[in-house]
Amino acid sequence: MKTLLRFIFLAAACSICNAAEATRPNILLVLADDWGCGDAGVYGRTWIKTPAFDRLAREGLRFDNAYTPNSKCAPSRASILTGRNSWQLKEAGNHGGFFPIEFRTYPEALGKQGYFVGKTGKGWAPGTAVDASGKSRPLTGLAFEKRRAPQPTKQIDANDYAANFSDFLDAAPEEGPWCFWMGVHEPHRAYEYGSGVAKGGKHISEIERVPAYWPDTSIVRNDMLDYALEVEHLDRHLGRVMEELEKRGQLDNTLIIVTSDNGRPFPREKGNLYEAANHLPFAAMWKKGIKSPGRVVRDYVSFVDLAPTFLEVAGISWAESGMAPSSGISLTDVFHSGQTELIQPGRDHVILGQERHDVGRPHDQGYPIRSIIKDGWLYSRNFNPERWPAGNPETAYLNTDGSPTKTEILTANRAKPMDPHWQLCFGKRPAEELFDLKKDPDCVNNLADAAEQQSRRAAMESQLLAKLKQQDDPRMSGKGEVFDKYPYAGAERGLYDRYLKGEKVKTPWVNPTDTEPAPLDETSTANPTH
Numbered sequence: 001m002k003t004l005l006r007f008i009f010l011a012a013a014c015s016i017c018n019a020a021e022a023t024r025p026n027i028l029l030v031l032a033d034d035w036g037c038g039d040a041g042v043y044g045r046t047w048i049k050t051p052a053f054d055r056l057a058r059e060g061l062r063f064d065n066a067y068t069p070n071s072k073c074a075p076s077r078a079s080i081l082t083g084r085n086s087w088q089l090k091e092a093g094n095h096g097g098f099f100p101i102e103f104r105t106y107p108e109a110l111g112k113q114g115y116f117v118g119k120t121g122k123g124w125a126p127g128t129a130v131d132a133s134g135k136s137r138p139l140t141g142l143a144f145e146k147r148r149a150p151q152p153t154k155q156i157d158a159n160d161y162a163a164n165f166s167d168f169l170d171a172a173p174e175e176g177p178w179c180f181w182m183g184v185h186e187p188h189r190a191y192e193y194g195s196g197v198a199k200g201g202k203h204i205s206e207i208e209r210v211p212a213y214w215p216d217t218s219i220v221r222n223d224m225l226d227y228a229l230e231v232e233h234l235d236r237h238l239g240r241v242m243e244e245l246e247k248r249g250q251l252d253n254t255l256i257i258v259t260s261d262n263g264r265p266f267p268r269e270k271g272n273l274y275e276a277a278n279h280l281p282f283a284a285m286w287k288k289g290i291k292s293p294g295r296v297v298r299d300y301v302s303f304v305d306l307a308p309t310f311l312e313v314a315g316i317s318w319a320e321s322g323m324a325p326s327s328g329i330s331l332t333d334v335f336h337s338g339q340t341e342l343i344q345p346g347r348d349h350v351i352l353g354q355e356r357h358d359v360g361r362p363h364d365q366g367y368p369i370r371s372i373i374k375d376g377w378l379y380s381r382n383f384n385p386e387r388w389p390a391g392n393p394e395t396a397y398l399n400t401d402g403s404p405t406k407t408e409i410l411t412a413n414r415a416k417p418m419d420p421h422w423q424l425c426f427g428k429r430p431a432e433e434l435f436d437l438k439k440d441p442d443c444v445n446n447l448a449d450a451a452e453q454q455s456r457r458a459a460m461e462s463q464l465l466a467k468l469k470q471q472d473d474p475r476m477s478g479k480g481e482v483f484d485k486y487p488y489a490g491a492e493r494g495l496y497d498r499y500l501k502g503e504k505v506k507t508p509w510v511n512p513t514d515t516e517p518a519p520l521d522e523t524s525t526a527n528p529t530h
Contacts, residue, residue: 025289026254027110027179027310030241031080032234033073033122033188034270035260037279039231047206048228052239053283056258060285060293061334066301067350067373071262071270071277072357074127076303080261081105081124081139083307083326087353087370087473087483092127094366094483095357096490099129099139102324106307107141107179109321110314115179116172117141120164121157122183128489140181144168153192153199156233157185162240169248177314184237187230189265189401189509196225200232211276212442213268213424214405215412223404227264255286255313257306265401267409267425271357272389273369273380274443275435278352289313290335297334298341300350300373304328327471349374351467355483359495360391360398360507365484367399368475372464378443379460380433383475390426393516395496395507397426402510410514432457 037043040050042057068076072095075086082103086093090100105124111117123140131137147163161182172178196202204221214220238258245251263269263277270277282301284290305328311321312330329344337343350373356366367389371380382389391398400406406425413422424444434448434457447453469476474483487493492508499505507515 023253024114024177024315025286025313026177026250027115027314028182028241028245028254028256029080029180029306030182030184030238030256030258031077031122032184032231032258032260032281033186034262034265035187035231035234035281036264036269036276037281039228039264040235040281042283043281046208047202047225048231050231050235052235052242053258053281056238056242056256056285057283058294059287060256060283060290061295061297063282063284063297063299063301065298065350066259066280066282066303067278067352068262068280068303069278069350069352070354071272071352072354073122073261074125075354076261077124078103079303080306081107082323083304083328084324085302085304085327085351085353085471087355087468087475088327088471091486093355094486094488096126096359096488096492097128097356097486098489099124099127099137101130101132101137104321104323105139106310106321106323107139107181109311109316109323110179111141112322113314113316113320115177115314117179118144118168118171119181119183120144120161120168121159122185123181126490140183141179144171152233153195153229155190155192155195156230159185161237162244165241166244169244169250179310182237182241184234186234187227187265189403191223191226191230191403193226193404194222196222196227196229200225200229202228211268212444213421214266215408215421217408219408220405223266227266252287253289255284255289255310257284258282259303266403267390267400267406270401271354271399273352273354273371275373275378275437275441276443284331284335286313286335292338295338295340297343299334299343299347301331301334301347302328302350305331349463351464351471353468353473355480356486356488358391358398359488359490359492360395361387362392362496362500363484364488364494364496368480368483370464370468370473370475372460372467373437374460374463376436376438377456377460378433378435378437379448379457379464381461381464382429382431382433383480385429385431387428388426389429392496393426393520394499395505396510396514396516398492398495398507398510400425400510402514407511407513410516432461434460 042054070086078092091097119140129137144164147160148158149160202225210216259282308328308330352371368383413419432448435443
Protein backbone atom coordinates (compact mmCIF):
# COMPACT_ATOMS: atom_id res chain seq x y z
CA MET A 1 0.00 0.00 0.00
CA LYS A 2 2.82 2.38 0.91
CA THR A 3 4.54 1.57 -2.37
CA LEU A 4 1.36 2.30 -4.30
CA LEU A 5 0.84 5.63 -2.52
CA ARG A 6 4.45 6.57 -3.15
CA PHE A 7 4.02 5.78 -6.87
CA ILE A 8 0.85 7.89 -7.06
CA PHE A 9 2.57 10.80 -5.29
CA LEU A 10 5.60 10.68 -7.62
CA ALA A 11 3.39 10.44 -10.71
CA ALA A 12 1.38 13.46 -9.55
CA ALA A 13 4.54 15.41 -8.81
CA CYS A 14 5.97 14.63 -12.24
CA SER A 15 2.68 15.65 -13.85
CA ILE A 16 2.76 19.00 -12.03
CA CYS A 17 6.43 19.47 -12.98
CA ASN A 18 5.74 18.72 -16.65
CA ALA A 19 2.76 21.07 -16.66
CA ALA A 20 4.92 23.83 -15.20
CA GLU A 21 7.59 23.17 -17.82
CA ALA A 22 4.98 23.29 -20.57
CA THR A 23 3.85 26.75 -19.51
CA ARG A 24 7.34 28.21 -19.61
CA PRO A 25 7.62 29.92 -22.98
CA ASN A 26 10.11 29.09 -25.64
CA ILE A 27 12.45 31.99 -26.39
CA LEU A 28 13.60 32.92 -29.89
CA LEU A 29 15.88 35.85 -30.62
CA VAL A 30 16.35 36.69 -34.30
CA LEU A 31 19.27 39.07 -34.54
CA ALA A 32 20.21 40.70 -37.83
CA ASP A 33 23.69 42.03 -38.50
CA ASP A 34 23.73 45.76 -39.38
CA TRP A 35 19.98 46.34 -40.01
CA GLY A 36 19.15 49.98 -39.44
CA CYS A 37 16.31 51.90 -37.82
CA GLY A 38 13.05 52.16 -39.71
CA ASP A 39 14.09 49.83 -42.54
CA ALA A 40 10.91 47.75 -42.61
CA GLY A 41 7.50 48.12 -44.15
CA VAL A 42 5.79 48.48 -40.79
CA TYR A 43 7.91 51.60 -40.16
CA GLY A 44 6.84 53.09 -43.50
CA ARG A 45 9.88 52.14 -45.57
CA THR A 46 8.54 51.49 -49.08
CA TRP A 47 11.70 50.30 -50.85
CA ILE A 48 12.34 47.41 -48.46
CA LYS A 49 9.76 44.59 -48.32
CA THR A 50 9.52 42.87 -44.93
CA PRO A 51 6.18 41.00 -44.72
CA ALA A 52 7.32 38.60 -41.98
CA PHE A 53 8.63 41.33 -39.68
CA ASP A 54 5.53 43.41 -40.40
CA ARG A 55 3.30 40.49 -39.41
CA LEU A 56 5.26 39.95 -36.21
CA ALA A 57 4.83 43.62 -35.29
CA ARG A 58 1.11 43.63 -36.12
CA GLU A 59 0.39 40.48 -34.11
CA GLY A 60 2.73 41.50 -31.30
CA LEU A 61 4.35 44.80 -30.39
CA ARG A 62 6.25 47.31 -32.49
CA PHE A 63 8.85 49.29 -30.55
CA ASP A 64 9.67 52.74 -31.88
CA ASN A 65 12.47 53.65 -29.46
CA ALA A 66 14.72 50.60 -29.11
CA TYR A 67 18.47 51.19 -28.89
CA THR A 68 21.69 49.26 -28.59
CA PRO A 69 24.04 50.79 -26.00
CA ASN A 70 26.96 50.33 -28.43
CA SER A 71 26.74 50.34 -32.23
CA LYS A 72 29.27 47.63 -33.04
CA CYS A 73 28.69 43.87 -33.29
CA ALA A 74 30.61 42.35 -30.37
CA PRO A 75 29.88 44.91 -27.61
CA SER A 76 26.24 45.18 -28.68
CA ARG A 77 25.80 41.41 -28.56
CA ALA A 78 27.58 41.26 -25.21
CA SER A 79 25.00 43.68 -23.78
CA ILE A 80 22.17 41.48 -25.08
CA LEU A 81 23.74 38.37 -23.55
CA THR A 82 24.51 39.82 -20.12
CA GLY A 83 22.04 42.65 -19.47
CA ARG A 84 24.98 44.99 -18.85
CA ASN A 85 26.14 48.07 -20.71
CA SER A 86 29.39 47.73 -22.63
CA TRP A 87 31.29 49.98 -20.21
CA GLN A 88 30.36 47.47 -17.47
CA LEU A 89 31.79 44.47 -19.34
CA LYS A 90 35.55 44.99 -19.11
CA GLU A 91 37.22 43.41 -22.19
CA ALA A 92 33.83 42.54 -23.74
CA GLY A 93 33.07 46.26 -23.92
CA ASN A 94 35.49 46.48 -26.85
CA HIS A 95 35.05 45.13 -30.36
CA GLY A 96 37.26 42.18 -31.19
CA GLY A 97 38.21 41.52 -27.59
CA PHE A 98 38.01 38.72 -25.05
CA PHE A 99 34.84 37.72 -23.20
CA PRO A 100 35.57 37.62 -19.43
CA ILE A 101 34.86 34.30 -17.71
CA GLU A 102 33.09 36.11 -14.86
CA PHE A 103 30.14 37.17 -17.01
CA ARG A 104 27.55 34.43 -17.54
CA THR A 105 25.18 34.84 -20.49
CA TYR A 106 21.41 34.36 -20.47
CA PRO A 107 21.59 31.25 -22.75
CA GLU A 108 24.06 29.71 -20.29
CA ALA A 109 21.77 30.58 -17.38
CA LEU A 110 18.68 29.19 -19.11
CA GLY A 111 20.57 26.02 -19.99
CA LYS A 112 21.31 25.49 -16.30
CA GLN A 113 17.59 25.84 -15.52
CA GLY A 114 16.11 23.25 -17.84
CA TYR A 115 16.04 25.02 -21.22
CA PHE A 116 17.37 23.34 -24.34
CA VAL A 117 19.64 26.00 -25.84
CA GLY A 118 20.96 26.37 -29.38
CA LYS A 119 22.02 28.80 -32.08
CA THR A 120 22.73 29.20 -35.75
CA GLY A 121 24.71 31.83 -37.62
CA LYS A 122 26.59 34.62 -35.90
CA GLY A 123 26.70 34.44 -32.12
CA TRP A 124 28.90 36.70 -30.02
CA ALA A 125 31.51 37.95 -32.49
CA PRO A 126 34.08 38.99 -33.36
CA GLY A 127 36.18 38.06 -30.38
CA THR A 128 37.48 35.18 -28.29
CA ALA A 129 35.54 33.39 -25.53
CA VAL A 130 36.99 30.48 -23.56
CA ASP A 131 36.13 28.79 -20.26
CA ALA A 132 38.39 28.33 -17.25
CA SER A 133 40.08 25.33 -18.88
CA GLY A 134 40.84 27.27 -22.06
CA LYS A 135 38.21 25.50 -24.17
CA SER A 136 35.96 27.43 -26.53
CA ARG A 137 32.91 28.72 -24.70
CA PRO A 138 29.56 28.50 -26.55
CA LEU A 139 28.03 31.72 -25.22
CA THR A 140 24.84 31.35 -27.26
CA GLY A 141 24.26 27.61 -27.13
CA LEU A 142 24.82 24.42 -29.14
CA ALA A 143 25.51 25.21 -32.81
CA PHE A 144 23.19 24.03 -35.61
CA GLU A 145 24.97 24.92 -38.85
CA LYS A 146 24.77 21.96 -41.25
CA ARG A 147 22.05 23.15 -43.61
CA ARG A 148 23.14 25.25 -46.59
CA ALA A 149 21.07 26.94 -49.28
CA PRO A 150 21.66 28.54 -52.70
CA GLN A 151 22.95 32.09 -52.36
CA PRO A 152 20.73 34.79 -53.89
CA THR A 153 23.92 36.81 -54.52
CA LYS A 154 27.62 36.01 -54.38
CA GLN A 155 27.93 37.80 -51.04
CA ILE A 156 24.88 36.54 -49.10
CA ASP A 157 25.73 33.80 -46.59
CA ALA A 158 24.81 30.24 -47.58
CA ASN A 159 23.53 29.40 -44.08
CA ASP A 160 19.95 28.08 -44.31
CA TYR A 161 18.97 29.67 -41.02
CA ALA A 162 15.37 28.43 -41.08
CA ALA A 163 16.35 24.84 -41.90
CA ASN A 164 18.94 24.83 -39.13
CA PHE A 165 16.26 26.09 -36.77
CA SER A 166 14.07 23.15 -37.82
CA ASP A 167 16.94 20.78 -37.01
CA PHE A 168 17.17 22.39 -33.59
CA LEU A 169 13.45 21.83 -32.99
CA ASP A 170 13.84 18.18 -34.03
CA ALA A 171 16.63 17.80 -31.47
CA ALA A 172 14.77 19.57 -28.64
CA PRO A 173 13.15 17.33 -26.00
CA GLU A 174 9.39 16.96 -26.38
CA GLU A 175 8.91 18.09 -22.79
CA GLY A 176 10.50 21.29 -21.59
CA PRO A 177 11.11 24.69 -23.15
CA TRP A 178 13.85 25.80 -25.52
CA CYS A 179 15.86 28.95 -26.24
CA PHE A 180 17.31 29.68 -29.68
CA TRP A 181 19.63 32.40 -30.98
CA MET A 182 19.29 32.97 -34.73
CA GLY A 183 22.18 35.21 -35.75
CA VAL A 184 21.53 36.18 -39.36
CA HIS A 185 24.66 37.50 -41.09
CA GLU A 186 22.69 39.81 -43.36
CA PRO A 187 22.73 42.70 -44.17
CA HIS A 188 26.42 42.81 -43.14
CA ARG A 189 28.80 43.71 -45.95
CA ALA A 190 30.07 42.88 -48.51
CA TYR A 191 27.28 43.31 -51.11
CA GLU A 192 27.09 42.36 -54.77
CA TYR A 193 27.00 45.81 -56.36
CA GLY A 194 23.87 46.39 -58.43
CA SER A 195 22.05 43.34 -57.04
CA GLY A 196 19.20 45.42 -55.64
CA VAL A 197 18.29 46.48 -59.17
CA ALA A 198 19.38 43.39 -61.11
CA LYS A 199 18.06 40.71 -58.72
CA GLY A 200 15.62 42.58 -56.53
CA GLY A 201 13.76 44.41 -59.28
CA LYS A 202 14.26 47.72 -57.51
CA HIS A 203 14.86 51.19 -58.90
CA ILE A 204 16.90 54.01 -57.37
CA SER A 205 13.92 56.37 -57.68
CA GLU A 206 12.07 54.31 -55.04
CA ILE A 207 14.28 55.70 -52.28
CA GLU A 208 12.41 58.59 -50.64
CA ARG A 209 15.48 60.34 -49.32
CA VAL A 210 19.22 59.92 -48.86
CA PRO A 211 20.57 60.95 -45.43
CA ALA A 212 22.06 64.44 -45.37
CA TYR A 213 25.53 63.11 -44.51
CA TRP A 214 25.86 61.18 -47.82
CA PRO A 215 25.90 62.59 -51.35
CA ASP A 216 22.70 61.83 -53.27
CA THR A 217 24.21 59.98 -56.23
CA SER A 218 23.27 56.88 -58.21
CA ILE A 219 26.21 55.02 -56.62
CA VAL A 220 24.94 55.72 -53.11
CA ARG A 221 21.36 54.86 -54.03
CA ASN A 222 22.44 51.57 -55.60
CA ASP A 223 24.41 50.78 -52.47
CA MET A 224 21.26 51.37 -50.40
CA LEU A 225 19.22 49.07 -52.66
CA ASP A 226 21.85 46.31 -52.39
CA TYR A 227 21.52 46.63 -48.62
CA ALA A 228 17.72 46.41 -48.97
CA LEU A 229 18.00 43.12 -50.87
CA GLU A 230 19.93 41.59 -47.98
CA VAL A 231 17.34 42.79 -45.44
CA GLU A 232 14.68 41.04 -47.51
CA HIS A 233 16.75 37.82 -47.37
CA LEU A 234 16.67 38.04 -43.57
CA ASP A 235 12.90 38.58 -43.66
CA ARG A 236 12.27 35.49 -45.81
CA HIS A 237 14.03 33.32 -43.25
CA LEU A 238 12.00 34.91 -40.46
CA GLY A 239 8.82 34.03 -42.38
CA ARG A 240 9.90 30.41 -42.74
CA VAL A 241 10.72 30.22 -39.03
CA MET A 242 7.26 31.50 -38.06
CA GLU A 243 5.61 29.03 -40.46
CA GLU A 244 7.60 26.18 -38.89
CA LEU A 245 6.49 27.16 -35.41
CA GLU A 246 2.86 27.32 -36.56
CA LYS A 247 3.13 23.89 -38.19
CA ARG A 248 4.45 22.40 -34.96
CA GLY A 249 1.87 24.16 -32.78
CA GLN A 250 4.54 26.11 -30.92
CA LEU A 251 3.96 29.65 -32.13
CA ASP A 252 1.52 30.70 -29.41
CA ASN A 253 3.86 29.97 -26.51
CA THR A 254 7.08 31.25 -28.07
CA LEU A 255 8.39 34.70 -27.22
CA ILE A 256 9.95 35.97 -30.44
CA ILE A 257 12.05 39.13 -30.47
CA VAL A 258 13.48 40.38 -33.75
CA THR A 259 16.03 43.18 -33.93
CA SER A 260 19.55 44.04 -35.12
CA ASP A 261 22.89 44.50 -33.38
CA ASN A 262 23.61 47.99 -34.78
CA GLY A 263 22.85 50.39 -37.60
CA ARG A 264 23.56 50.13 -41.30
CA PRO A 265 27.18 49.47 -42.45
CA PHE A 266 27.54 52.91 -43.98
CA PRO A 267 29.56 56.01 -43.04
CA ARG A 268 28.37 57.86 -39.90
CA GLU A 269 26.06 54.98 -38.99
CA LYS A 270 27.44 51.63 -37.73
CA GLY A 271 30.37 52.23 -35.38
CA ASN A 272 29.31 55.76 -34.49
CA LEU A 273 27.01 57.17 -31.84
CA TYR A 274 24.19 58.94 -33.61
CA GLU A 275 20.51 58.19 -34.09
CA ALA A 276 21.07 56.02 -37.16
CA ALA A 277 23.86 54.09 -35.45
CA ASN A 278 22.10 52.97 -32.27
CA HIS A 279 18.36 53.22 -33.01
CA LEU A 280 17.11 49.87 -34.35
CA PRO A 281 14.08 47.96 -35.64
CA PHE A 282 12.52 45.95 -32.82
CA ALA A 283 9.37 43.85 -32.53
CA ALA A 284 8.15 41.20 -30.10
CA MET A 285 5.41 38.57 -30.41
CA TRP A 286 4.17 36.16 -27.74
CA LYS A 287 0.56 35.25 -28.29
CA LYS A 288 0.11 33.76 -24.81
CA GLY A 289 2.00 36.50 -23.00
CA ILE A 290 1.39 39.87 -24.66
CA LYS A 291 -1.74 41.84 -23.85
CA SER A 292 -3.37 44.04 -26.50
CA PRO A 293 -1.20 43.00 -29.45
CA GLY A 294 -0.82 45.47 -32.27
CA ARG A 295 0.35 48.25 -29.97
CA VAL A 296 3.15 50.63 -30.87
CA VAL A 297 5.36 51.03 -27.79
CA ARG A 298 7.08 54.38 -27.48
CA ASP A 299 8.93 53.81 -24.21
CA TYR A 300 12.72 53.89 -24.53
CA VAL A 301 14.10 50.34 -24.57
CA SER A 302 17.73 49.24 -24.36
CA PHE A 303 19.37 45.94 -25.21
CA VAL A 304 20.30 45.56 -21.55
CA ASP A 305 16.56 44.90 -20.99
CA LEU A 306 16.59 41.65 -22.98
CA ALA A 307 18.37 39.28 -20.59
CA PRO A 308 16.18 40.34 -17.61
CA THR A 309 13.11 39.80 -19.82
CA PHE A 310 14.11 36.32 -20.90
CA LEU A 311 14.90 35.22 -17.35
CA GLU A 312 11.66 36.62 -15.94
CA VAL A 313 9.40 34.95 -18.51
CA ALA A 314 11.29 31.71 -17.82
CA GLY A 315 10.47 32.05 -14.12
CA ILE A 316 14.13 32.36 -13.10
CA SER A 317 15.18 34.97 -10.58
CA TRP A 318 18.32 36.98 -11.27
CA ALA A 319 19.91 35.50 -8.16
CA GLU A 320 19.28 31.96 -9.47
CA SER A 321 20.82 32.82 -12.84
CA GLY A 322 24.33 33.34 -11.50
CA MET A 323 24.67 36.38 -13.76
CA ALA A 324 26.34 39.65 -12.80
CA PRO A 325 23.93 42.46 -11.81
CA SER A 326 22.04 43.93 -14.76
CA SER A 327 21.39 47.55 -15.65
CA GLY A 328 18.26 46.57 -17.56
CA ILE A 329 14.55 46.46 -16.79
CA SER A 330 12.44 43.47 -17.85
CA LEU A 331 9.94 44.17 -20.61
CA THR A 332 7.25 42.03 -19.01
CA ASP A 333 5.36 45.08 -17.72
CA VAL A 334 5.25 46.33 -21.30
CA PHE A 335 3.94 42.94 -22.42
CA HIS A 336 1.21 42.86 -19.77
CA SER A 337 0.12 46.48 -20.13
CA GLY A 338 -2.29 47.85 -22.69
CA GLN A 339 -0.45 51.18 -22.83
CA THR A 340 1.88 52.55 -25.47
CA GLU A 341 4.20 54.87 -23.53
CA LEU A 342 5.55 55.61 -20.06
CA ILE A 343 4.55 52.09 -19.06
CA GLN A 344 7.43 51.84 -16.61
CA PRO A 345 9.03 54.62 -14.56
CA GLY A 346 12.56 55.22 -15.78
CA ARG A 347 11.85 54.33 -19.40
CA ASP A 348 12.09 57.97 -20.46
CA HIS A 349 15.71 57.75 -21.63
CA VAL A 350 18.53 55.44 -22.74
CA ILE A 351 22.29 55.61 -22.07
CA LEU A 352 24.72 54.85 -24.89
CA GLY A 353 28.48 54.66 -25.26
CA GLN A 354 31.48 53.20 -26.99
CA GLU A 355 35.16 52.55 -26.51
CA ARG A 356 37.47 50.74 -28.92
CA HIS A 357 35.85 49.36 -32.05
CA ASP A 358 38.11 48.41 -34.93
CA VAL A 359 41.80 49.26 -34.57
CA GLY A 360 43.71 51.65 -36.84
CA ARG A 361 44.68 54.44 -34.44
CA PRO A 362 48.01 54.84 -32.61
CA HIS A 363 48.48 52.10 -30.00
CA ASP A 364 45.07 50.61 -30.92
CA GLN A 365 43.26 53.43 -29.17
CA GLY A 366 39.49 53.72 -29.25
CA TYR A 367 37.18 56.69 -29.61
CA PRO A 368 35.40 56.98 -26.24
CA ILE A 369 31.90 58.50 -26.17
CA ARG A 370 29.01 58.49 -23.71
CA SER A 371 25.53 59.70 -24.63
CA ILE A 372 21.99 60.05 -23.39
CA ILE A 373 18.78 60.18 -25.43
CA LYS A 374 15.77 61.72 -23.71
CA ASP A 375 12.63 63.51 -24.86
CA GLY A 376 13.74 63.30 -28.47
CA TRP A 377 17.18 64.85 -27.85
CA LEU A 378 20.63 63.31 -28.08
CA TYR A 379 23.53 64.61 -25.98
CA SER A 380 27.05 63.18 -26.42
CA ARG A 381 30.38 63.68 -24.68
CA ASN A 382 33.41 62.86 -26.86
CA PHE A 383 36.22 62.24 -24.38
CA ASN A 384 39.11 62.42 -26.88
CA PRO A 385 38.03 64.78 -29.67
CA GLU A 386 41.64 65.07 -30.86
CA ARG A 387 41.39 61.51 -32.22
CA TRP A 388 39.91 60.55 -35.59
CA PRO A 389 36.41 59.20 -34.85
CA ALA A 390 36.27 56.72 -37.75
CA GLY A 391 39.90 55.65 -37.41
CA ASN A 392 43.04 57.23 -38.82
CA PRO A 393 43.09 58.25 -42.49
CA GLU A 394 46.40 56.42 -43.05
CA THR A 395 44.75 53.11 -42.17
CA ALA A 396 41.62 53.71 -44.28
CA TYR A 397 39.23 54.92 -41.55
CA LEU A 398 38.98 51.31 -40.43
CA ASN A 399 35.95 51.79 -38.19
CA THR A 400 33.81 52.33 -41.30
CA ASP A 401 33.28 49.25 -43.47
CA GLY A 402 34.40 49.49 -47.07
CA SER A 403 31.56 50.36 -49.42
CA PRO A 404 30.75 52.24 -52.62
CA THR A 405 29.28 55.00 -50.44
CA LYS A 406 32.46 55.33 -48.37
CA THR A 407 34.68 55.41 -51.46
CA GLU A 408 32.39 57.96 -53.12
CA ILE A 409 32.77 60.34 -50.16
CA LEU A 410 36.54 59.90 -49.88
CA THR A 411 37.02 60.41 -53.62
CA ALA A 412 35.00 63.64 -53.54
CA ASN A 413 37.06 64.95 -50.64
CA ARG A 414 40.35 64.31 -52.45
CA ALA A 415 39.06 66.28 -55.42
CA LYS A 416 37.85 69.12 -53.19
CA PRO A 417 39.25 68.92 -49.62
CA MET A 418 36.91 69.51 -46.65
CA ASP A 419 33.94 68.20 -48.58
CA PRO A 420 30.91 68.58 -46.24
CA HIS A 421 29.99 64.89 -46.45
CA TRP A 422 33.58 63.90 -45.61
CA GLN A 423 33.55 66.30 -42.64
CA LEU A 424 30.38 64.73 -41.26
CA CYS A 425 31.45 61.12 -41.82
CA PHE A 426 35.20 61.21 -41.19
CA GLY A 427 36.27 64.60 -39.82
CA LYS A 428 37.07 65.32 -36.20
CA ARG A 429 34.33 66.28 -33.80
CA PRO A 430 33.85 68.69 -30.91
CA ALA A 431 33.88 67.57 -27.29
CA GLU A 432 30.11 67.93 -26.92
CA GLU A 433 27.22 67.36 -29.33
CA LEU A 434 23.50 68.03 -28.91
CA PHE A 435 20.84 67.21 -31.49
CA ASP A 436 17.09 67.73 -31.75
CA LEU A 437 16.08 64.34 -33.18
CA LYS A 438 12.58 65.45 -34.15
CA LYS A 439 13.84 68.26 -36.37
CA ASP A 440 17.22 66.79 -37.19
CA PRO A 441 17.13 62.95 -37.23
CA ASP A 442 20.34 62.88 -39.30
CA CYS A 443 22.19 64.64 -36.46
CA VAL A 444 23.95 67.20 -38.65
CA ASN A 445 23.09 70.42 -36.75
CA ASN A 446 24.99 70.43 -33.46
CA LEU A 447 23.28 72.69 -30.89
CA ALA A 448 25.70 72.14 -28.00
CA ASP A 449 26.89 75.76 -28.14
CA ALA A 450 23.49 77.32 -28.81
CA ALA A 451 22.66 79.82 -26.05
CA GLU A 452 19.00 78.82 -25.90
CA GLN A 453 19.92 75.15 -25.30
CA GLN A 454 22.37 75.54 -22.43
CA SER A 455 19.93 74.54 -19.70
CA ARG A 456 18.94 71.43 -21.63
CA ARG A 457 22.57 70.56 -22.38
CA ALA A 458 23.54 70.94 -18.72
CA ALA A 459 20.59 68.87 -17.48
CA MET A 460 21.29 66.04 -19.92
CA GLU A 461 24.99 66.07 -19.12
CA SER A 462 24.25 65.94 -15.40
CA GLN A 463 21.85 63.01 -15.75
CA LEU A 464 24.25 61.16 -18.02
CA LEU A 465 27.22 61.47 -15.67
CA ALA A 466 25.13 60.57 -12.61
CA LYS A 467 23.89 57.36 -14.28
CA LEU A 468 27.39 56.40 -15.38
CA LYS A 469 28.71 56.88 -11.85
CA GLN A 470 25.94 54.60 -10.54
CA GLN A 471 27.04 51.99 -13.06
CA ASP A 472 30.72 52.20 -12.05
CA ASP A 473 31.84 53.34 -15.48
CA PRO A 474 35.68 53.51 -15.38
CA ARG A 475 35.49 56.78 -17.34
CA MET A 476 33.83 58.40 -14.32
CA SER A 477 36.71 57.57 -11.98
CA GLY A 478 39.53 58.60 -14.28
CA LYS A 479 40.33 55.03 -15.31
CA GLY A 480 38.97 55.08 -18.85
CA GLU A 481 42.36 54.29 -20.39
CA VAL A 482 41.83 50.68 -19.30
CA PHE A 483 39.73 50.11 -22.44
CA ASP A 484 42.69 51.05 -24.66
CA LYS A 485 44.93 48.65 -22.74
CA TYR A 486 42.72 45.59 -23.16
CA PRO A 487 44.25 43.30 -25.81
CA TYR A 488 42.73 43.09 -29.26
CA ALA A 489 41.91 39.56 -30.43
CA GLY A 490 42.17 40.09 -34.18
CA ALA A 491 45.13 39.83 -36.53
CA GLU A 492 44.96 43.60 -37.13
CA ARG A 493 46.46 44.34 -33.71
CA GLY A 494 48.98 47.20 -33.83
CA LEU A 495 47.98 48.10 -37.38
CA TYR A 496 48.75 51.83 -37.17
CA ASP A 497 52.03 51.34 -35.33
CA ARG A 498 53.14 48.84 -37.98
CA TYR A 499 52.25 51.40 -40.62
CA LEU A 500 54.50 53.99 -38.91
CA LYS A 501 57.40 51.51 -39.00
CA GLY A 502 57.09 51.39 -42.77
CA GLU A 503 55.51 47.96 -42.96
CA LYS A 504 53.18 47.24 -45.82
CA VAL A 505 49.91 46.66 -44.02
CA LYS A 506 46.83 45.29 -45.69
CA THR A 507 43.75 46.76 -44.06
CA PRO A 508 40.83 44.30 -43.95
CA TRP A 509 37.17 44.91 -44.82
CA VAL A 510 37.88 48.22 -46.61
CA ASN A 511 38.56 49.09 -50.23
CA PRO A 512 42.30 49.51 -50.99
CA THR A 513 41.68 53.02 -52.30
CA ASP A 514 40.17 54.09 -48.96
CA THR A 515 43.66 54.53 -47.48
CA GLU A 516 44.67 58.18 -47.73
CA PRO A 517 47.79 58.61 -49.91
CA ALA A 518 49.26 61.02 -47.34
CA PRO A 519 48.46 61.93 -43.72
CA LEU A 520 45.80 64.60 -43.40
CA ASP A 521 46.10 67.81 -41.46
CA GLU A 522 45.65 66.90 -37.80
CA THR A 523 43.36 69.91 -37.33
CA SER A 524 40.85 68.71 -39.93
CA THR A 525 37.52 68.84 -38.20
CA ALA A 526 33.86 69.15 -38.97
CA ASN A 527 32.29 72.50 -38.19
CA PRO A 528 30.78 71.89 -34.73
CA THR A 529 27.53 73.59 -35.70
CA HIS A 530 26.93 71.84 -39.04
